[in-house]
Amino acid sequence: MVGKGRLAGVVLVLVAAALIGAGCSAPARQRHGMVIGIPAEHIGEYQRLHADTRPAVLEVIEEAKIRNYSIFLGEIAPDDYYLFGYYEYVGRNHAADETMQKWWQRTDPLQQPLETRAEGEWWARWEEVFHHDGPAYEPSEIKSRHGSIVGLHEEHILAYTQMHAAVWPGVLDTLDRTGVRNYSIFLGRIEPGKYLLFSYFEYVGDDFAGDMEDMADEVTKLWWNYTDPLQSRLPGTPQGQQWKAMEQVFYTD
Numbered sequence: 001m002v003g004k005g006r007l008a009g010v011v012l013v014l015v016a017a018a019l020i021g022a023g024c025s026a027p028a029r030q031r032h033g034m035v036i037g038i039p040a041e042h043i044g045e046y047q048r049l050h051a052d053t054r055p056a057v058l059e060v061i062e063e064a065k066i067r068n069y070s071i072f073l074g075e076i077a078p079d080d081y082y083l084f085g086y087y088e089y090v091g092r093n094h095a096a097d098e099t100m101q102k103w104w105q106r107t108d109p110l111q112q113p114l115e116t117r118a119e120g121e122w123w124a125r126w127e128e129v130f131h132h133d134g135p136a137y138e139p140s141e142i143k144s145r146h147g148s149i150v151g152l153h154e155e156h157i158l159a160y161t162q163m164h165a166a167v168w169p170g171v172l173d174t175l176d177r178t179g180v181r182n183y184s185i186f187l188g189r190i191e192p193g194k195y196l197l198f199s200y201f202e203y204v205g206d207d208f209a210g211d212m213e214d215m216a217d218e219v220t221k222l223w224w225n226y227t228d229p230l231q232s233r234l235p236g237t238p239q240g241q242q243w244k245a246m247e248q249v250f251y252t253d
Helices: 011-021 040-051 055-063 098-110 154-164 169-177 208-214 218-230
Strands: 030-037 066-077 080-089 124-132 144-152 180-191 194-203 247-252
Touching: 030 180, 030 194, 040 066, 040 080, 040 098, 040 247, 055 066, 055 098, 055 247, 066 144, 066 194, 080 144, 080 180, 124 154, 144 154, 144 247, 154 180, 154 194, 154 218, 169 180, 169 218
Parallel strands: none
Antiparallel strands: 030 080, 030 124, 066 080, 066 247, 124 180, 144 194, 180 194
16 A cells, blocks of 8 residues: 555645646546565565455545555566556545554555655655556446556667657557557666566456457557567566566555
């Protein structure tokens, strides 16, 4: 979960958003990606806590205007684990609550903050380098949520971010056709000089495996010919896949 008094290291961002959004009738939905380490020996306890999150903690999250909150567990290398969080903020500012402070007393000792995090952060806040909403849909249509990770060569960061600032229309059409919605990619450093991408998307189709296979049309395969060499597949990634899927360990609306 999010860390002490920092609420996932995004307080400064949210304060800035509050100032920018002052005078607006309703604040815009803001997407956030965050990462923190977790020692292998603490994973079981962390999963147990989040499988039975205290109702009071969920109420605090709701009151803090946090929506669509997922946490995924990813293995970067053998016995090298991290937690990847995604959520959407629909308010203008929020602060720590006593209930949340007690929750953090249980979860913080299980976590291992990144040395690359910014000052004042517990979870490291990462940069969103791509987003595509897709066609309009209702939350009730979401069948599943997915997180995945892949390495990124440092010397290719500029090329990757430039390409994802203007993704080919044919590639976006394929995402829409295969039921992918609310798709974001975040970029950050696990450690100095070691960059990683993590993605989050929602699926609204009826045949996830089939749709993922259908994604490999001619346009998208050509796109992958350009993007795959910029990336670094992680140990344990299944044969024939570029991104490594992660396990969802927490979710709340």
